Amino acid sequence: MPEIFIDGQRYEFEGEHRVLQFIQDLGKEVPFFCYHPAMSAPANCRQCFVKAGQYVKDRETGEYELDEEGNRTIRWFPKLQTSCNLQMVDGMVIHTQETDEQVARAQKDTLEFLLINHPLDCPICDQAGECPLQIQTYKYGPEGSRFEVKKVHRPKRVRLGPRVILDAERCINCTRCVRFTDEISKSHQLTIVQRGDNNFPITAPGREFDDPYSLNTVDICPVGALTAADFRFKARVWEMNQTPSIDMTNGKGTNIDLWTRDNIVLRITPRYNKEVNDHWMPDEARTAYTLFNENRISRPLQKLDGEQVLSSWNNAYATLMEQLEEVKPAEVLLVGSPHASVEENYALAKFANLNGYRKPVFLRNEEKGKADGFLLTDDLAPNTNGCILLGFDELTPAEFSAEAEKAGLIILVHDDFISREVLTAGQLDGKYTVIFASNHTKTTKAADLVIPVTTAAEHAASYVNVEGRIQRTFRAKETKYNKRRLDMEMSEGRLDRYGTNFDNWVNEDNKIDCLPLWTFISNLTGYMGTEITLEDGRLIMSEIASTIDAFNGVSYAKMDENSGIQLDTEKVSKKVES
């Protein structure tokens, strides 16, 4: 098998590899900026220098040539090589900065050059704390600069497009952003203009950088040159918690991270999953962070004399019980939702089963023509396939409307049917309407009883994407009823660890008074005397896995290990085109 010697260690390899990626895959490090595993490697930052050579073999005998001391002689390539685009060949010898003074020196000098015109404004730069330039200068860079003349100034605060702002002085011209628009999103909207120490990326004159994937360039920019218009100056990176999650705005199931500070979600970034979204996510999925913070329903709401008023949880349980007793079981219409998780829908189904109600039905939420062949599909809900796999009856809007007319009591989850024009407020008049929801909508306004439930940022639960892949979320935000410090699964940042409730940066109001849907159902059945226990997502999923075929073998542990599990696609509807 071909072999390579890196810093004196022998490794075997098969197939084609580039040195930098191979070294990274070994868990070792060579500093770099312009290389990105998903894009071409133009080798223009020159930071990833290594010394490369080849052991000399005698052609006839095939034996290695030895020097006087008995060590194998190495024929070095004439100059240092950029490891990012250096193809590995059998018998290659690589020295990195770990073992070679010359390499360490070259990397240090490259950094000195990169920093010559850099403004060094880390204290006010959003990238500080997650900046490859800052980190690598700290690790491999020079102590100071010998450059004493005036720095070259370049444009600052340039609005490249509606969502991305450029500070050209910070740019190191790695061309990652340009390559992203050329190779990944294919909008070709960016280019590097000017030359020498004046160059920077920009659009053609009079054109906007309105690529629907534009914000990915902010993520991959290795410095603070590109920032997101709506996140700039909002938070320092180290003040936030990073929690893995799943996008709730599309059926693609893009893997994301939620960044929170004091229980407010401040930004959403993509999380690598090569099966789903690679390193990327669409811009529109990022704006969804507001859904977790704004317009939230906190405490149950109840309609009294035609007006919704805040109620108590006890009152909510009692009222719902009373109302359920007033109608015949056959008149109860439970509507599951592709916007709710598998666990929530299951809780609803279990509740129906227990009380002899009809199995929940559901409606798709689709926008024809939305699919772009990349990360957007026509499906606007994260869990349509989850509803299908739970065996819910799918209704068309017309069928549903007819069913709603007949029902005596309707229980909805999340879906804003009134805004979507599936129902009119008038159709709900005269029947008792309950809705489990997290945000105020036209439909919640029309309901008689509104039960505030957790969002994907507040519960751990699973969602099945359009391809039938089940993936789960983690708790990122506290509610009134859980505590970050007691919850072993919640990430804890510096502010959480060292702050107290009396610090002026802690706001209790950021915690919403809501419950996971399954907890409400458990409590309700407790009051009704038909107690079922649905404790948390993890346990509910193991119950689902052991009772419903399609979910056989699914567990949180397995999902965590493999970044989701592909379910049997035979059972999954292929109706949703990706």
Place this chain on the structure above:
Amino acid sequence: MKYEFSEEDLKEIDAIKAKYPEVMPATLPVLWLAQNKFGHVNPEVQRLVASTLGLPEAHVHGVVTFYTQYYEEEKGTYVLDVCTCLTCQLCGGYEMLEYFEEKLGIKQGETTPDGRFTLKEVECLGACGYAPMMQVSNETYVNNLTKEKVDKLLDDLRQDKKPEHEKVGMPQRKNI
């Protein structure tokens, strides 16, 4: 003004394209063609070139801004590119540039109100041996500049008399 390529131009562009295995390398010669026709390659011309070649506008823009020889906006009849790169700088390039500025009453990068001259400061034109030097409208070099030479050049150009190509001999070894 609406910028368009004529049938003939398009034929010429096809001939240019045929020289290369891909379209991208045709960007440079087609930009020349456009600049010769319109006198500049302003954003609208850049768009025309991009759409004619089927290339991204951003790419064409990047190429235009890389070379000082492409004019990103309308220029004067004569463009005076004065070199102030290292060798010329050391041999008096800035004095020459300042003398031009004084005589024309404009700053580098500007065009005289009568639209006759545009003055530009440029990087090395590869003629360091004859520093300080300059180029007129992407064409003839004027070497070993002096104030007298500048005076004469401007007078000539005012009468549309373009400078002649100047042969500058290099000292040669005799005893070989």
